[in-house]
Amino acid sequence: MATIIFYEKPGCKNNTKQKALLKAAGHIVDDRNLLTTTWTVETLRPFFGDLPVTEWFNVSAPRIKSGEIIPAQLDGSTALNLMLGDPLLIRRPLLQVGDRREIGFNQQKIAAWIGLEVADASGQVVRESLIQQDLETCPRSN
Numbered sequence: 001m002a003t004i005i006f007y008e009k010p011g012c013k014n015n016t017k018q019k020a021l022l023k024a025a026g027h028i029v030d031d032r033n034l035l036t037t038t039w040t041v042e043t044l045r046p047f048f049g050d051l052p053v054t055e056w057f058n059v060s061a062p063r064i065k066s067g068e069i070i071p072a073q074l075d076g077s078t079a080l081n082l083m084l085g086d087p088l089l090i091r092r093p094l095l096q097v098g099d100r101r102e103i104g105f106n107q108q109k110i111a112a113w114i115g116l117e118v119a120d121a122s123g124q125v126v127r128e129s130l131i132q133q134d135l136e137t138c139p140r141s142n
Helices: 013-024 041-048 076-085 107-113 121-130
Strands: 003-008 028-033 094-097 100-103
Touching: 003 013, 013 028, 041 076, 041 100, 100 107
Parallel strands: 003 028
Antiparallel strands: 003 094, 094 100
């Protein structure tokens, strides 16, 4: 069992499902508002690790969907500065357990990292209803 700091956009359907899956696995979820957290380059950058800049972005963000921002044309510094000014651009969720930080909800990666096996019978029902769903792609992006 892990205590996970879970930065989300409140009201996001997939973030709600992601938290339910983590709780079903017995984890403690400390949910925080991604949009109202005071981010700095130093606090945000570690979540992205070695991912390419294009994978740092929430592709459903209005400024990306409109074409105003094209992630493939940005360097890391520019991308971070844009995100600090507009947290809707940040891909979510942001996850932190101890010193390790991750972005997005890749179920295989999370299972290998902290585990997604259920803690009890009630968790099994939750897991079975969620495990086959696409919990990473925003359902509003289509």
